[in-house]
Amino acid sequence: MxxxxxxxxxxxxxxxxxxxxxxxxxxxxxxxxxxxxxxxxxxxxxxxxxxxxxxxxxxxxxxxxxxxxxxxxxxxxxxxxxxxxxxxxxxxxxxxxxxxxxxxxxxxxxxxxxxxxxxxxxxxxxxxxxxxxxxxxxxxxxxxxxxxxxxxMGAYVERLLEGLSGVDVGELADLKVGWDAGNGAAGPALERLAEKLPGEHHLLFTQVDGHFPNHHPDPTVEANLADLRALVAEKKLDFGVAFDGDGDRIGAIDGEGRVIWGDQLLMIYAEDVLKNHAGATIIADVKASRALFDHVAALGGEPLMWKTGHSLIKSKMKETGSPLAGEMSGHVFFADEYYGFDDALYAGVRLIAATARLGQSVTELREAMPAMLNTPEMRFQVDESRKFAAIAEVSERLKTSPGPDVEDVNATDGVRVTTKDGWWLLRASNTQDVLVARAESETKGGLERLMAQIDEQLSLSGLERGESVGH
Known part of the structure; x- marks a missing residue:
């Protein structure tokens, strides 16, 4: 057989x-x-x-x-x-x-x-x-x-609660949080967790339903956060947390309804973790904002840009002894007081702990972040046989003739190019026949110039940015 x-x-x-x-x-x-x-x-x-x-x-x-x-x-x-x-x-x-x-x-x-x-x-x-x-x-x-x-499940929920260790729970009595399980697998554990957390908790869609009748369980897509945003506004909550279908990726919004993306959450966590782990290595994937890497460095940490993929990040954490890592996609890994795997429920608890320890609300922490203009993750179909070859061609061209604007070319995972306008990224997906593009600048004109560079490089390899496709 x-x-x-x-x-x-x-x-x-x-x-x-x-x-x-x-x-x-x-x-x-x-x-x-x-x-x-x-x-x-x-x-x-x-x-x-x-x-x-x-x-x-x-x-x-x-x-x-x-x-x-x-x-x-x-x-x-x-x-x-x-x-x-x-x-x-x-x-x-x-x-x-x-x-x-x-x-x-x-x-x-x-x-x-x-x-x-x-x-x-x-x-x-x-x-x-x-x-x-x-x-x-x-x-x-x-x-x-x-x-x-x-x-x-009982022991797991008790372990999640240890994420509040060292926090005066009395300080959290007035905290009000919204949670959206999206009818995914995290629902029952979330119900048990919310019962034991200090403060007031409002839960959405905790009933497990594989048809996902309310919205698709992917918190990195802003449209899927609409119900959570409405709940936060209606109940005047401090912030809201959402999960993907299997509870290993987190999404969040602040009290004003603004999305806190994966790299922005990592900025909050890094500030908290580096208080007890001075100089530690904090890892983020190549899609993360420059603002995150700058923030970690300013806090005295060692920022490390690494390949996208939860398994790759976990392996790098073990190698470097990093206490914290994360991805744009909402995978967050704590190894300071936890096991180093991606757990969105634990990340939710740690967000509560971070606000208490830093003495600021999630909204204040979000407000303090630099205003960057960035594109969403653009994913477009490229034939499987071309995707890695095209990235290799782009990388080779930029090595031999980078052009006057290019300050740095990072080939850790695809090609991430830094210019005076900001940065842009092109990488091949490991799981689909798609290329992924992203760009970030401080100005609208800068973003347009970065996108033009992406399109020029694609064109030189006989490709163009097509319709964006999902994960």
Whole structure:
């Protein structure tokens, strides 16, 4: 017996597909069997599995469990919950050697997938390709593992509350916060958390519903924050927090209804974290604002620009000993008093803690940030065979003849070019056949000149910025 996956399913950071078309129970079974084979080779034997609220998740969970046990691994089923709850189950238990969350994250309802952790480290890239190869060759370990069930949500919520350690909760009695779970997997944990938090909390859409009847659960798209914005305005709340479908990405708005983007949230967190970790390395991805890197440096921290992708960032944090990292997409990683994985519920608690420790409201902290003009993340279709080649061409051209305006060319992940007007970025997506572009300036004219440079470089490679496509 062997199994071949659809070519589109094995991604850089996770496994993802369309139910009934490119992903089904046979795939889940093969993933379980292959993962078990790799884990047993490495000396492990116990895997925690959880799942999100999509209609297809229980079916995939059942098949995954079959694959893992027939590969000789014991399975701890933790049930429905956010992805970080699965990470927590793996990180907080010595007997658990790996974890798999079944989740479609922020993709449309007919998608689903798997996020994995292996002996305390992210499982991605070459690991996922190896998993596919084992399945294709059918060289699986065999056995008959045991299945147990464990309710970890109570312990997980208590651990989240530790994010307020050292804060005088009495000071937070008047705090008023809005939360939007978007009918995603974070809902039930959020309800338990809000009951225990100081202050007044107003919750939206905590009922898990894989059809996402109210709005799509992607807090990086401003339109999806409309309900939260209305709630904050109506109840005169201090700020609002939103989650994606599986609870590992955060979005936020201040008391005035302004969006606080991923890099802006990181500015707040960095100010808080650097108080206790002077000179620490703070990591952000190449899409983040220059204002963030400048802010970290001004606070005495060591800003580090790194590649986009939650698995890549987590690995870099371990390598550098960084206590805090984040991405524009809303993944925020705390390793100062937490486990270093991306947990939007914990990030929400830490936002409350930061306002208390810094003695300023979220609105005041947002107000103090420099006004930058930036484009949204523009994503446009480019043939898979061209996307990396085009970026290489742009990079080569800018190295050999940068032009009078160019001050710096950073090739950490794609090409990020700094000029006197600001900066622009072109990079190839690791998960789709798209190029990603972004630009930031302090003036409208500057932004237009930066966009013209992007278009010129694309044109020189025979491409143009087409219609923007989603994640």
């Amino acid at each position: 062997s199994h071949t996956f659809d070519a589109s399913v094995l991604r850089e950071y996770d496994i993802r597909g369309i139910i009934g078309q490119t992903l089904g129970p046979d795939d889940a079974r093969a993933i379980g069997r292959s993962f078990a084979t790799l884990l047993r080779e490495a000396g492990g034997e116990t895997v925690a599995i959880g799942y999100d609220g999509r209609m297809s998740s229980p079916m995939l969970e059942h098949a995954l469990c079959e694959g893992l046990t027939s590969g000789g691994c014991n399975v701890v089923r933790i049930g429905l919950g956010p992805t970080p709850m699965l990470y927590y189950a793996e990180a907080s238990s010595e007997e658990i050697d790996g974890g798999i969350q079944i989740t479609g994250s922020h993709n449309p309802p007919n998608y689903n997938g798997f996020k994995m952790v292996f002996q305390g480290r992210p499982f991605f890239g070459a690991d996922i390709q190896k998993l596919g190869k084992i399945a294709e060759e059918g060289v699986w370990s065999s056995g008959s593992g045991e299945v147990t069930e464990r309710d970890v």
